Every structure is written in C-alpha cells, then in structure tokens.
Amino acid sequence: MPDYLQQYFTLDNIIQIGISLAILLVFLIxxxxxxxxxxxxxxxLTNRPKTEIFKQVVLAFDKPARWFFVALGLFLAIRYSPFLDEQIPVISKIYRSLIVALLCWGLCNLTATSSFIFHKVNQRFELDMDDILAPFLSKLLRFVIIALSVSVIAQEFNYDVNGFVAGLGLGGLAFALAAKDTISNFFGGIIIITEKPFTIGDWVETSTVTGSVEDITFRSTRFRTAQGALVTVPNSTLSMEAITNWTRMTKRQITFSIHVSYATPIENLERSIHSLRTMLLEHEGVDNETIMVNFDTFADSYYNLFFNFYTKTTVWAENLNIREDINYKIIEILGAEGVQFAYPGQMVVVKQKHESDPFQVNLNKEEKERA
Known part of the structure; x- marks a missing residue:
C-alpha cells in the first residue's frame, strides 16, 4: 500500500470505519x-374510536419516523468516522436541519385535507367546514409550517432572518404593486370561502363560465364545463360577478304551452284542464305548492294552454323522467276528451272566376241609383 494511504488506513481508522458501518447497519435494521x-x-393500539387523533398522528409521522432512523444512523456513523472530525459542526447543522424537515413533513401530513384534524375541529366547534374551506385551510397551514421550518433551518446556518424580514419591509411596496393581481385573487378567494356561494361539485353559472366546481386555490377556481373542458377563473373575477348556483335549487321549474285546435268544443276543453290539474296534483314527483294549468291566450289558429309547475327533485335526469311521464299522461287525457292538437298552418281562400264579390255588387247598385 502506498505511504500516503497508510496514514489513513491505520488499524485504529479501520476499526472506527467498521464501527461506523456497524452503527449505520444497526439503524437500518x-x-x-x-x-x-x-x-x-x-x-x-390507536385503532379505536377514542384514540382516533393518536392514530392520525401515527399515520402522519410514519414515513418521517422511518427516515429519522436513517438520518440518525448516518449522523452517528459519520461522528465515528476517522476522516470527518473537522466537519462535525457542519454535519451537526445538517442533521438538525433534517430533523426539522422531517417534523415539517409529518405536520404537513397531519394537516392534509383528508386529515382527521379538520373533522375533529369541525365537530368540536360546530363549524360549517365544507369541501372548499378545508382545502383552503390545509394549504394555509402547510404554508405556515413550511415557512417556519425554512426560518428555523436558515437560523441554524446563521442566516439573519430578521434582516431578511427587514428587507421585505423595504421592498414591500414594490412587491405589493407587482403582485396586486395575486393579492386581489387571494382576497377574492377568501370572500368566496366566507360567503360560500358554491362548494366543490356544485353546478354554477356566471357571466364568465358555466360548469361544475372542481377546485379552489389561493389564486383561482377551476370549473369543468358540460363539454368536458377545464376552465380556470381568477378569484378576483368571480368575487365581482353574479353567481347562479343551480345545484342549490330546492325544486326545478317546468313550463311550456300546448296548442289546441279551435275545433275543440269548449266543454271538452274545460274538462281537460280540470283533469290535467288533478293529474299534476296527484303526481308524486310534482311539488303541489305552485301548479298552473290555464287557458290563457287566443292565438291566430289555436287555443293556448299554459303549464307551469315544479318537480320535487333538482337532479336533471330525474327531472327529465318526470317530465316524460307527465307528457304521456297529457296525451292520454287530451285524447280521452277528444281534444285535438293544433298544428302550424294558414287558411287560403280560393275564389272561382264566375263567383261575384258581394261587396262589389252592392257598390255597383249604389252607383246606378245615383246616376
């Protein structure tokens, strides 16, 4: 072995290297x-209803705890290494920074959207925490946790965090001017969350977009349109627009008209209207509060029957099934009463050449008498 290597691979150094590798192997085991x-x-032990919060803590810190053994094993193995004595202070800082990062990882897992902590807080304080507020709070808490972790790690390496904050104060005005759109979107998101005009999964219509709400972030809200397209709208824009939430309808309106021929006897028409009202009142899918079936207009070539009522369900598919059933019953009732539907058309009167116009005949007689 060359002389310059013999000074490193002495018996004591080899023993220390063996101890270092053994320590690392022990911690891996x-x-x-x-x-x-x-x-x-x-x-x-924690998989019980009373210890649900401890179970969530265990699940959140599962992977960080596994990597903690690796970090601790590496740190102790390096401390016993004969070649890195001068680097121990730096390695200690790196080790402490890794511990902070692992704690940050576990806390971020604990504050995830699906975490039990939001359900527990919602149940304990009787908060109305929906599918929008929970993700928003989750992202906010994660941001705070990560910011604090970065601050602690920066201080570990003797970085002046106070000076950095002071620098932010000096550049705050320029930053605010440059990020005014982002700030307005952030506060627009807060307005949406606090006022709750919609939640995840609602079908919403605005002057900008119509679709189902998929997600809301600090900056924007994402919608899925009926065509399947994904539309992203800034929160500041949404907060300034009128929002129609079709999902929150308590009932769905159905309104239409039926044209009845003038050849229909008035008695048959009256009986038909009465039967149609009774049918809607007895229909299990129709709300009984507002039912209108009226003969409302004399049109050019037909009587107009106006229908206005509401279905109890707001689900579009169920609403269509109810409407179809009612249409069949309308046909049955009108057919039983001998009521004929009117079709669009025009009446054309054709005169024969030998036919005289009564008005013209009378006019000729008056002219002869004057003469």
Whole structure:
C-alpha cells in the first residue's frame, strides 16, 4: 500500500470505519423493525374510536419516523468516522436541519385535507367546514409550517432572518404593486370561502363560465364545463360577478304551452284542464305548492294552454323522467276528451272566376241609383 494511504488506513481508522458501518447497519435494521413491528403495534393500539387523533398522528409521522432512523444512523456513523472530525459542526447543522424537515413533513401530513384534524375541529366547534374551506385551510397551514421550518433551518446556518424580514419591509411596496393581481385573487378567494356561494361539485353559472366546481386555490377556481373542458377563473373575477348556483335549487321549474285546435268544443276543453290539474296534483314527483294549468291566450289558429309547475327533485335526469311521464299522461287525457292538437298552418281562400264579390255588387247598385 502506498505511504500516503497508510496514514489513513491505520488499524485504529479501520476499526472506527467498521464501527461506523456497524452503527449505520444497526439503524437500518431498527428502521425495518420499526416498520414491521413497532409501527403496527402503535397502529393497533390507536385503532379505536377514542384514540382516533393518536392514530392520525401515527399515520402522519410514519414515513418521517422511518427516515429519522436513517438520518440518525448516518449522523452517528459519520461522528465515528476517522476522516470527518473537522466537519462535525457542519454535519451537526445538517442533521438538525433534517430533523426539522422531517417534523415539517409529518405536520404537513397531519394537516392534509383528508386529515382527521379538520373533522375533529369541525365537530368540536360546530363549524360549517365544507369541501372548499378545508382545502383552503390545509394549504394555509402547510404554508405556515413550511415557512417556519425554512426560518428555523436558515437560523441554524446563521442566516439573519430578521434582516431578511427587514428587507421585505423595504421592498414591500414594490412587491405589493407587482403582485396586486395575486393579492386581489387571494382576497377574492377568501370572500368566496366566507360567503360560500358554491362548494366543490356544485353546478354554477356566471357571466364568465358555466360548469361544475372542481377546485379552489389561493389564486383561482377551476370549473369543468358540460363539454368536458377545464376552465380556470381568477378569484378576483368571480368575487365581482353574479353567481347562479343551480345545484342549490330546492325544486326545478317546468313550463311550456300546448296548442289546441279551435275545433275543440269548449266543454271538452274545460274538462281537460280540470283533469290535467288533478293529474299534476296527484303526481308524486310534482311539488303541489305552485301548479298552473290555464287557458290563457287566443292565438291566430289555436287555443293556448299554459303549464307551469315544479318537480320535487333538482337532479336533471330525474327531472327529465318526470317530465316524460307527465307528457304521456297529457296525451292520454287530451285524447280521452277528444281534444285535438293544433298544428302550424294558414287558411287560403280560393275564389272561382264566375263567383261575384258581394261587396262589389252592392257598390255597383249604389252607383246606378245615383246616376
């Protein structure tokens, strides 16, 4: 072995390298044992209704805890390494930064949208936390956790966070001017969340877009249109527009007209209208509060029957089925009463050449008498 290598690979150094590798191997084995036995034991102990919050904590810190064993094993192995004595302070800072990052990872998992913490807070304080507010709070909490973690790591490496904050204060005005659209979108999102004009899955119509709400972020809201397209609208735009939420209808309106021929006897027409009203009142899918069936207009070539009522369901497919059933019953009732539908048409009167016009004959007689 060359002389310059012999000074490194002495017997003591080889023993220390062996100890370092053994330490790393032990912690890798502990990681396996933790995953297979200890974690499963904790999960079984906390898999009860009364300990649901502890179960969520265990699940959130599962992967960070596994990587903690790797980080700790590497740190201890490096400390026993004979070649990195001078780098121990830097390695210690890196190790502490990794611990902060792992804690940040676990807390971010704990504050996920699907986390039990939001359900627990909602149940405990009786908050109306819907599918929009929960993701928004989740992203806000994650942002705070990550910002604090970055701040702690920066201070670990002797970075002056206070000076950075002071620098932000000096550049705050320029930043605000440059990011005014982003800020307005952020506050627009807050308005949408607090006023709750819609939630995830609602069918919404505005002057900008019509579609189903898929997601809301700090900057924008995403909609899925009837054609399947994904439309992203800035929150500041939505907060300034009139929003129609069709999903929150309590009932769905049906209105139409039927044209009845003038050849229909008036008695048959009256009986038909009465039967149609009775049919709608007795229909299980129709709301009984507002039912209108009226003969409302004399048109050019037909009587006009006006219908206006509401279905109890707001689901479009169910509404169509009810409407179809009512249409069939209308045909049956009008057919039973001998009522004929009127069709669009015009009446054309054709005169023969030998036929005289009564008005013209009278006019000729008056002229002769005057003469």
């Amino acid at each position: 502990l990681r396996k044992l933790f995953t297979r036995y200890f974690f499963n034991l904790l999960f079984n």
